[in-house]
Amino acid sequence: MYKKSNKKRAFILAKAKRVFIRKGFATVTMKDIIDECEISRGGIYLYFTSVDEIFMQVISLHNEQKLNDTQNRIQENKSFQQVIDDYWEKQKRRLLNMDDSLLMAMHEYRFSHKSDKDTEFYYEQFTNTKNVVLKLLRYGIEQGEISCNDIDDLAMNIMFFIEGISTMALAMVVTEEIIDSQFKYVKKMIFSRNN
Numbered sequence: 001m002y003k004k005s006n007k008k009r010a011f012i013l014a015k016a017k018r019v020f021i022r023k024g025f026a027t028v029t030m031k032d033i034i035d036e037c038e039i040s041r042g043g044i045y046l047y048f049t050s051v052d053e054i055f056m057q058v059i060s061l062h063n064e065q066k067l068n069d070t071q072n073r074i075q076e077n078k079s080f081q082q083v084i085d086d087y088w089e090k091q092k093r094r095l096l097n098m099d100d101s102l103l104m105a106m107h108e109y110r111f112s113h114k115s116d117k118d119t120e121f122y123y124e125q126f127t128n129t130k131n132v133v134l135k136l137l138r139y140g141i142e143q144g145e146i147s148c149n150d151i152d153d154l155a156m157n158i159m160f161f162i163e164g165i166s167t168m169a170l171a172m173v174v175t176e177e178i179i180d181s182q183f184k185y186v187k188k189m190i191f192s193r194n195n
Contacts, residue, residue, distance in 0.1 A: 017058045025105035063128040080140035088183045095169045
């Protein structure tokens with residue numbers, strides 16, 4: 001029974017993720033998720049009590065997957081240059097396909113939820129994403145491909161860059177040329193750090 005319920009829960013979260021990508025967060029209802037899953041109202045409430053709970057789980061799993069993907073790329077023993085290029089390529093695809101992103105939903109959630117618990121959740125997700133960047137940078141240092149004494153500051157600068165360009169991509173069209181030129185600048189910053 002436990003295995004079956006985990007599968008059903010994962011199924012609901014995967015379907016809900018598609019709803020949040022398509023509609024954002026603000027207008028999503030339990031009915032939207034129920035319809036997407038093609039299950040009964042009672043069926044979904046066996047696993048989740050609210051849209052907020054589902055959304056928080058979707059975002060947590062999404063960020064956990066990003067960390068696992070990064071770890072897997074590192075374990076393939078590619079050079080840091082290859083790993084960081086893969087990371088930037090993935091970011092580029094995301095920025096060019098904002099219609100297939102959870103970013104709008106995350107912004108809507110953040111602007112509509114102001115409790116301390118919500119702020120803590122949002123900060124946790126930011127930290128999880130920062131940990132992906134830190135893992136990449138530490139790998140570069142271990143490989144001897146970069147040198148950086150202020151790795152935490154560098155990771156934070158990269159995070160602010162990613163957040164900024166992502167928000168810009170939501171507000172207007174960001175071209176491939178703009179993305180490439182900005183990524184080139186950030187890569188240069190990473191590889192020229194010899195503190």
